[in-house]
Amino acid sequence: AAYDAGEHESFMHKEILEQPAAAERVLRGRLDDRFATGHLGGLNLDARELRAIRRVKVLGCGSAYYVGQMGAELLEDLARVPADAEAASEFRYRNPIIEPDTLYVAVSQSGETIDTLLAVQEIRRKGGYVIGLVNVVGSAIAREVDGGIYLHAGPEVAVASTKALTNMFLGFAMLALQLGRVRDLSIADGRRLIAGLEALPRKIEEILATEEQLEAVAERLAEAESLFFVGRVRGFPVAREGAQKFKEISYRHAEAYQTSELKHGPLALINPDVPTVAIVPDDELVERNVAALHEIAARGGPLVVVTHEEVSLEGLPDEGVERIVVPRSERELDPILLTVPLQLLAYHAAKRLGHDIDKPRNLAKSVTVE
Numbered sequence: 001a002a003y004d005a006g007e008h009e010s011f012m013h014k015e016i017l018e019q020p021a022a023a024e025r026v027l028r029g030r031l032d033d034r035f036a037t038g039h040l041g042g043l044n045l046d047a048r049e050l051r052a053i054r055r056v057k058v059l060g061c062g063s064a065y066y067v068g069q070m071g072a073e074l075l076e077d078l079a080r081v082p083a084d085a086e087a088a089s090e091f092r093y094r095n096p097i098i099e100p101d102t103l104y105v106a107v108s109q110s111g112e113t114i115d116t117l118l119a120v121q122e123i124r125r126k127g128g129y130v131i132g133l134v135n136v137v138g139s140a141i142a143r144e145v146d147g148g149i150y151l152h153a154g155p156e157v158a159v160a161s162t163k164a165l166t167n168m169f170l171g172f173a174m175l176a177l178q179l180g181r182v183r184d185l186s187i188a189d190g191r192r193l194i195a196g197l198e199a200l201p202r203k204i205e206e207i208l209a210t211e212e213q214l215e216a217v218a219e220r221l222a223e224a225e226s227l228f229f230v231g232r233v234r235g236f237p238v239a240r241e242g243a244q245k246f247k248e249i250s251y252r253h254a255e256a257y258q259t260s261e262l263k264h265g266p267l268a269l270i271n272p273d274v275p276t277v278a279i280v281p282d283d284e285l286v287e288r289n290v291a292a293l294h295e296i297a298a299r300g301g302p303l304v305v306v307t308h309e310e311v312s313l314e315g316l317p318d319e320g321v322e323r324i325v326v327p328r329s330e331r332e333l334d335p336i337l338l339t340v341p342l343q344l345l346a347y348h349a350a351k352r353l354g355h356d357i358d359k360p361r362n363l364a365k366s367v368t369v370e
């Protein structure tokens with residue numbers, strides 16, 4: 001059957017709700033319980049070649065770049081290999097050093113984004129090895145790379161990407177597992193992650209079931225002309241992606257910031273008209289993150305705190321503070337669960353404002369000209 005929005009009012013909404021099934025598809029057949037590792041045949045790299053990798057450089061544009069940042073964090077965390085992400089649109093213009101022992105990872109839903117494609121070509125021209133995390137089978141980037149992981153998210157029509165991004169994250173998690181297990185990641189940690197990955201689709205479903213609360217919060221956020229999204233370390237790319245989604249379809253000014261950097265400047269902008277969406281997982285930074293919430297509340301800034309059950313917000317005012325609780329996963333996998341409610345916040349804010357959600361002004365689904 002043709003892919004249409006069916007009973008959904010938009011493709012974006014349909015695609016958000018498809019995430020549990022899409023996540024199952026990307027994981028299927030790719031987790032190896034016996035050796036507690038990832039089973040990604042398409043990388044075209046054997047154990048010895050994987051071990052020889054000294055660095056990982058992730059490239060993508062827009063949301064693919066932000067998920068790439070989450071992925072780099074995962075890779076560094078689990079495989080203990082230095083990893084970072086860069087906007088593919090900038091990469092080739094700074095005459096980058098291409099190293100033979102670096103694994104380059106190009107991330108793209110469409111596989112047709114020209115900036116990402118040109119970055120891949122620049123790397124290969126200089127003799128680098130590039131793998132793709134791509135959704136569209138047979139797309140330009142998929143054809144150009146040395147190996148890769150297809151994302152199996154299914155067709156994505158809405159300009160604002162959701163399910164493809166979730167599957168990118170899961171692709172990175174499996175890559176980090178496989179890379180980690182030829183290095184220092186223990187079998188126990190490997191099993192812990194596999195169990196965490198297998199439980200993710202159900203946890204995404206739990207978040208989707210809270211849509212009514214998210215809708216109510218979004219309708220309030222839609223009234224603000226300008227808002228902040230803040231997070232730290234693993235939570236920062238989550239904030240970036242949350243702000244991106246919000247900007248794209250609500251046309252509100254949404255700025256992502258590291259929570260730790262607020263006091264170095266933007267705190268000057270906090271007032272009762274500027275809400276902050278704060279990513280506060282129950283991790284090693286929770287106390288500092290909560291302290292920052294107090295700084296914001298003290299200036300009258302409304303707060304939406306995306307957090308875990310265990311995190312106490314005691315001492316913050318009742319009024320103007322909304323708490324959105326997401327289920328926990330393994331700490332390395334938490335970023336993707338923290339991202340899902342932000343999709344629904346953006347969606348319902350845009351809906352409230354009466355915008356064309358699937359085709360926001362000035363944007364194309366894939367940007368094929370430089």
Ligand code: AGP
Pocket residue numbers: 061062063064107108109110111112113116159160161162245248365366367
């Ligand atoms: C996502 O919501 C955006 N529309 C945009 O940032 C997108 O992720 C970017 O243009 C990259 O597209 P790609 O994944 O198809 O390469």
